[in-house]
Amino acid sequence: MTSKKPYILAIESSCDDTSAAVLCGEKVLSNIIASQKIHQEYGGVVPELASRAHQQNIIPVVHQALARAHVAKEQLSAIGFTRGPGLQGSLLVGVSFAKSLALSLDIPLVEVNHLQGHILSHFIDKEGNKKPSFPFLAMTISGGHTQILKVNDYFSMEILGETQDDATGEAFDKTAKILGLPYPGGPLIDKYAKEGNPHAFSFPFPKVEGLNFSFSGLKTSVLYFIQKNVKENPNFIQENLSDICASVQYTIIEILMRKLKKAVSQTGIQQIAIGGGVSANSALRATLQHYAKKDLWEVFIPEFQYCTDNAAMIGIAAYYKYLRKDFADMHVTAQARYNF
Numbered sequence: 556m557t558s559k560k561p562y563i564l565a566i567e568s569s570c571d572d573t574s575a576a577v578l579c580g581e582k583v584l585s586n587i588i589a590s591q592k593i594h595q596e597y598g599g600v601v602p603e604l605a606s607r608a609h610q611q612n613i614i615p616v617v618h619q620a621l622a623r624a625h626v627a628k629e630q631l632s633a634i635g636f637t638r639g640p641g642l643q644g645s646l647l648v649g650v651s652f653a654k655s656l657a658l659s660l661d662i663p664l665v666e667v668n669h670l671q672g673h674i675l676s677h678f679i680d681k682e683g684n685k686k687p688s689f690p691f692l693a694m695t696i697s698g699g700h701t702q703i704l705k706v707n708d709y710f711s712m713e714i715l716g717e718t719q720d721d722a723t724g725e726a727f728d729k730t731a732k733i734l735g736l737p738y739p740g741g742p743l744i745d746k747y748a749k750e751g752n753p754h755a756f757s758f759p760f761p762k763v764e765g766l767n768f769s770f771s772g773l774k775t776s777v778l779y780f781i782q783k784n785v786k787e788n789p790n791f792i793q794e795n796l797s798d799i800c801a802s803v804q805y806t807i808i809e810i811l812m813r814k815l816k817k818a819v820s821q822t823g824i825q826q827i828a829i830g831g832g833v834s835a836n837s838a839l840r841a842t843l844q845h846y847a848k849k850d851l852w853e854v855f856i857p858e859f860q861y862c863t864d865n866a867a868m869i870g871i872a873a874y875y876k877y878l879r880k881d882f883a884d885m886h887v888t889a890q891a892r893y894n895f
């Protein structure tokens with residue numbers, strides 16, 4: 556396989572997914588994700604176990620990504636990797652691997668900010684896929700982050716608002732934990748909520764200035780609500796699981812949508828792209844589509860495989876940096892807290 560466009564191998568290891576992807580320009584040839592099941596037993600990601608699992612997974616995952624893309628490592632033009640933000644021990648595995656491979660192949664190394672990767676995943680080529688044009692609004696909602704940004708260019712992004720405590724994904728995961736559901740709870744709440752009434756129970760909305768968010772109050776009110784009701788009826792959770800999930804999910808989505816509407820009215824920008832694990836949520840996707848029809852917003856929702864952590868999004872960001880010859884030097888290290 557030959558092409559004038561560069562072949563880029565990208566590595567993502569910021570949290571609990573080990574992923575490798577091969578891209579040819581903006582086209583994804585392979586995107587392999589090894590999710591770590593071990594954390595389910597602990598109700599959350601255990602950093603020590605995550606880095607160990609990345610060590611075990613990284614070589615097979617990279618081999619599989621190259622094999623599925625039908626690309627030999629000698630054909631690669633650059634190696635992209637997630638520098639941060641994320642868990643330091645997890646990031647180090649990806650950074651070290653990327654550096655060693657780039658050094659041995661004598662090709663450039665490209666560092667990527669994980670959150671910019673989530674946003675730039677909208678530029679991956681797909682048939683019939685319209686890409687956002689600059690400037691647009693992005694909302695990144697994951698297990699570690701919740702932000703609304705104005706995206707002026709590929710690497711020029713302004714944070715307009717962000718969470719002051721828990722991330723949106725944590726609101727899902729912590730609710731799930733209170734309900735006795737395994738980690739990660741977001742997909743399960745999504746599933747049970749489909750059968751439930753979103754207005755069965757009501758939870759208070761946080762009062763937060765501007766475009767910032769807060770989710771820790773919601774977690775506490777869900778905890779007190781469950782404790783009180785279980786005291787009166789020990790089977791309360793089992794008997795009302797779908798309604799509880801639907802009501803909490805409705806509150807989370809409403810919190811997000813109120814801020815998004817505010818961001819649209821403040822900036823006058825009506826193109827909205829979402830990213831991060833929570834953008835896989837089916838009710839949020841439907842709500843956004845509804846607003847798109849009603850308010851003439853242009854909404855960009857990633858394919859499921861590019862919602863949660865994946866290396867393809869790191870690859871597309873690396874491609875745009877490669878075009879600018881924005882390469883990392885060999886002294887680069889992982890950065891757990893990494894602002895852009």
Ligand code: KG4
Pocket residue numbers: 570696697698699700723724725727728739740741742745831832833834835836837862863864
């Ligand atoms: O982006 P991601 O894979 O990892 C981080 O960078 O954090 O996001 C993981 C988060 C978890 O909190 C998970 O519960 C949530 O995304 N999530 C969902 C859904 N799928 C994943 N939350 C709600 N509904 C879903 N369908």
Ligand code: ZN
Pocket residue numbers: 669673697698831832863864
């Ligand atoms: Zn992420």
